[in-house]
Amino acid sequence: MSKGAATRQVPVFLVVPPRVLLLDVAGPMEVLRRANIEQAAVRFAVTYVGPSDTVTASVGLGISGIRPLPAELPDDALVVVSGAVDEPLGSEADTRPGDAVLEAEIVRWLKRAIRPGMRLVTICSGALLIARAGLLEGHECTTHHSLLDTLVRLAPTARVRDNRLFVEDRDRLTSAGVTAGIDLMLAIVAREAGHATALAVARNLVVYLRRAGADPQLSPWLEGRNHIHPAIHRAQDAVTAAPAGDWSVETLAKVAATSPRNLSRLFNEHVQMSVVDYVNRMRLAVARELVIGSQLDMESVAERAGFSSARQFRRAWNRLYPVAPARLRAASPEQMR
Numbered sequence: 001m002s003k004g005a006a007t008r009q010v011p012v013f014l015v016v017p018p019r020v021l022l023l024d025v026a027g028p029m030e031v032l033r034r035a036n037i038e039q040a041a042v043r044f045a046v047t048y049v050g051p052s053d054t055v056t057a058s059v060g061l062g063i064s065g066i067r068p069l070p071a072e073l074p075d076d077a078l079v080v081v082s083g084a085v086d087e088p089l090g091s092e093a094d095t096r097p098g099d100a101v102l103e104a105e106i107v108r109w110l111k112r113a114i115r116p117g118m119r120l121v122t123i124c125s126g127a128l129l130i131a132r133a134g135l136l137e138g139h140e141c142t143t144h145h146s147l148l149d150t151l152v153r154l155a156p157t158a159r160v161r162d163n164r165l166f167v168e169d170r171d172r173l174t175s176a177g178v179t180a181g182i183d184l185m186l187a188i189v190a191r192e193a194g195h196a197t198a199l200a201v202a203r204n205l206v207v208y209l210r211r212a213g214a215d216p217q218l219s220p221w222l223e224g225r226n227h228i229h230p231a232i233h234r235a236q237d238a239v240t241a242a243p244a245g246d247w248s249v250e251t252l253a254k255v256a257a258t259s260p261r262n263l264s265r266l267f268n269e270h271v272q273m274s275v276v277d278y279v280n281r282m283r284l285a286v287a288r289e290l291v292i293g294s295q296l297d298m299e300s301v302a303e304r305a306g307f308s309s310a311r312q313f314r315r316a317w318n319r320l321y322p323v324a325p326a327r328l329r330a331a332s333p334e335q336m337r
Contacts, residue, residue, distance in 0.1 A: 007041065007043050010043070010044050010192055011077045013070070014029065014046060014080045014081075015126070019055070019084040019086070020083070020085075021082065021177070022058050022061065023178055023181070024082040024126070024178065025082050027185070028080065031201055044192075050067075051069060051102040053067070059089045060091070073118065075115070078121060080123065081110075083122075083123050083126045110133035111133045114133070119173065120172055121188070122175065124143065125144060127141060127142070127174045128143065128147060131155040139172045141155070141158050141159070141161070141169065142162070142175065142176055144176055144178070145176065148160055163228060164227075164228075165184070165227075166180055166184040173188070180228075220285035220288075224270075224272070224281075229270050231258050231266060232263075232270055235255055239252070240282060243282040243306055247279045249263060249264060249276070287305035287307070288321075288328075290304060292328065292329060298314070301313065
């Protein structure tokens with residue numbers, strides 16, 4: 001950012017419910033804290049609000065200094081509603097009956113304070129609170145897998161999605177919760193402060209940087225990662241670690257601890273491409289780096305990327321890229337230095 005340029009403020013209001021799941025607050029807000037450190041063009045100004053100035057979090061810690069729910073919100077506010085647990089660690093009594101009054105106050109405030117066009121983000125069971133406020137009707141959304149049926153009941157006209165890290169539909173952004181709240185906030189940071197900032201934050205927090213829905217991927221290495229299926233991730237991690245390996249469907253099925261037929265079905269369902277297509281895309285990512293960053297001939301590029309021949313490499317390349325490898329190399333800045 002040039003010296004003297006104005007910093008753009010993003011006002012963030014995080015709603016803290018009773019029995020708040022601490023990671024639903026700490027994870028996403030740590031993403032924003034780190035984003036403020038990584039760059040100076042955008043500053044996320046966070047205010048914690050709620051119906052009570054003190055709550056007991058899921059791990060038994062007390063959280064204080066929570067401000068009252070504001071009478072009004074700025075038009076550009078980013079409102080985040082955290083999730084809660086049934087029973088905090090070390091709790092000797094069920095506080096839910098008494099806490100229901102505080103939750104009802106949050107619901108009434110949401111109905112009054114959230115205006116059309118205002119961005120509303122939920123982490124985990126926070127989706128249930130905004131559903132009770134009628135703010136998910138007609139929207140695609142998600143929540144923690146154990147609460148999907150409840151969300152369907154509370155928002156009958158919403159399109160509730162399962163097996164999704166997070167879902168964005170217009171000005172409603174909902175997540176599966178817990179660590180998925182970090183994924184959602186990384187996507188928000190990428191939009192507000194740029195992909196480079198989001199990548200730097202993810203590296204600092206030692207987390208995968210994943211996207212969801214139809215958002216463009218940040219790089220080929222992240223393609224097809226907007227799911228939470230462990231068997232597929234095992235296969236994808238193996239291919240990512242060594243794209244040039246002998247990755248037949250049978251070999252990857254052993255890595256994923258499933259049958260070849262089931263792995264093919266899972267890839268088509270959750271990755272929206274076949275196993276072979278996924279392997280080829282990872283190999284093409286390697287090949288593209290070699291085309292741009294080296295002077296290797298195309299036969300050597302094909303071999304190092306794991307293709308059986310230059311012909312197979314070119315055939316796969318032409319299906320994905322509109323510009324031939326040689327033309328891309330000639331036009332790349334790396335080759336002009």
